[in-house]
Amino acid sequence: MDIDLDSFSARDWEVPTDADPVRLAMVGLGWWTREQALPAVEDADHCATTVLVSSSTEKAEDVAADMEGIEGTLTYDEYADGAATDAYDAVYICTPNGLHRGHVEAAAAHDKAVLCEKPLGATVEDARATVDACREADVPLMVAYRLQTEPVARRARELIQNGAVGDVVSILGHMSDTILDAADETSWRFDPELAGGTTLNDIGIYPLNTIRFVLEEDPQAVYARTESEQPAYEGTDEHGAFQLEFPDGTLASCTVTHSATVTSSLRFVGTEGELTIEGLFFPNTRKVLRVSGPDIEGEFRPEPVDQMREEFDYFANYLQRGLDPEPDGEHGMVDMRAIEALYESAESGRRVELDA
């Protein structure tokens, strides 16, 4: 088995350069940006935060007060108008899904590379316009699937692609958290216009995208069922279960919920073995990868990496080298269409085929 498990968490994508660190404008200063993204960039090798963009100057200045190296604190309007464009090279967009489009279009207009949180938008149409804006302006657009630079997910993909478990036949995935501990009912996450859904889109996208990443295949058809118990979820989805059908007959079954203990897991069952990962989808938790197959048998508990730091450094290192970082906008569009189909299926109770 030709996998470098000795350097499990090594950055297999990193290439040293003499280029300056990429200067980032952080667009949207909610809890994820403040608690995950800003500390990650502070630790990063290839990028630095130089501009903060928020709903008000005060909020941006409040956040800047605790940081070094901030050259600009902007409102969304000032950012859109092109203020301080000399002070940043690229943007990270972490706002309600339905507002991504406007912020990405502004970045494209300013000729800035974009790292946009997933899902790309609240609707397929919005996401399509977002991707097109970057293509027309010829600016790189990467969608922030941090699992794709998570070492455990990368080693899982190598193992699967190298046939460690034979041909993959069945896949199981789960992700859950308790979002109402972090957000109240007035959060944009419960507003269909701004979010495009609450659970299937917000955390269903983790197993969905990670399975695509590991298999290197896209689903052809889907089915979903959603349930809502608590009042905050009236008119949107609290729990979900969904199936994905892949071209070669591989079937994936997943469950997600915003109202259960914080846990996640992923299991690939193949003709000759099995690979499981515990704890994969959360940014700083211990991950355990177990694999058993004809040529490999073992359990790996690498030191957790900061997933956000890996993602930012990957994005920045690619830009430093003049390359377009992936997963790109078209990759993100596949998830947008799949999520739309999942909600359509949950509404109709029917399997929905995806156009190739």
Place this chain on the structure above:
Amino acid sequence: MDIDLDSFSARDWEVPTDADPVRLAMVGLGWWTREQALPAVEDADHCATTVLVSSSTEKAEDVAADMEGIEGTLTYDEYADGAATDAYDAVYICTPNGLHRGHVEAAAAHDKAVLCEKPLGATVEDARATVDACREADVPLMVAYRLQTEPVARRARELIQNGAVGDVVSILGHMSDTILDAADETSWRFDPELAGGTTLNDIGIYPLNTIRFVLEEDPQAVYARTESEQPAYEGTDEHGAFQLEFPDGTLASCTVTHSATVTSSLRFVGTEGELTIEGLFFPNTRKVLRVSGPDIEGEFRPEPVDQMREEFDYFANYLQRGLDPEPDGEHGMVDMRAIEALYESAESGRRVELDA
């Protein structure tokens, strides 16, 4: 948490009696009976095999030649006609699903208690007639869900019912084996008339029934997708993925296949914790139960028990005490209707509701 984990594998159902061991007629001498059931009964405390029933006297005599205590070797016709009824008290039926009915009806006519393999029949109609025959003759009918006497499944049920993980929200289940290593294409398992399906019914019933057992709830609606790759599976199902919806909104997602590595797993995610079991569904393999919740955290790797021996002793011990062993025929009918609905769903691509 009020669970007796110290005596993890103790027989919580067993009550000593002075009664003689229950004498069993084994109906159907295929590989499962020869390799699993007969050795299990040989090890059992509360029963013994006294009669063997097969397609020919020669086959029955061949098997009897290696055993002690056999008082009768019968053909199916001789068994149906009531031969040697003085030599046995109860029957174990392990024939193709579509033939269960005739053998159970014969047992009922002879006033013998029945332990019938699952699923009860190849069709809901057949299974209904089977259950009715036992009720009308007033003979006990237990369906051979060996997981219900598997200590790991019983401890899982106690933990879940005692709230070890809070309210269960999401469930994932998987079972796979490589049936073509044990059976060739001419096996009854590939004949829809005799089997009623090949994978969803044959092994899908393990997660389906065990989830029902642990939750103490029955599904209200289901969805399934099946796939077939190898020629043996033309016109029937090789791989499957299915969802179960429970009354309180709990969603279960499962995968099963007869063409992958031998493995099984079950995961219950609750509002306050998680319980997983590896290796549960196979008769003699190592099981690992992991549970994490507010009042309990641990990993249990009890010595494997012989699931078939536990099942036979449970069945016999209940009969010795003059009690009707469960899971009974009506319990088995719930799975029959669910399996019928799974195949209907796989055919139509739609969610199917089950009548209460």
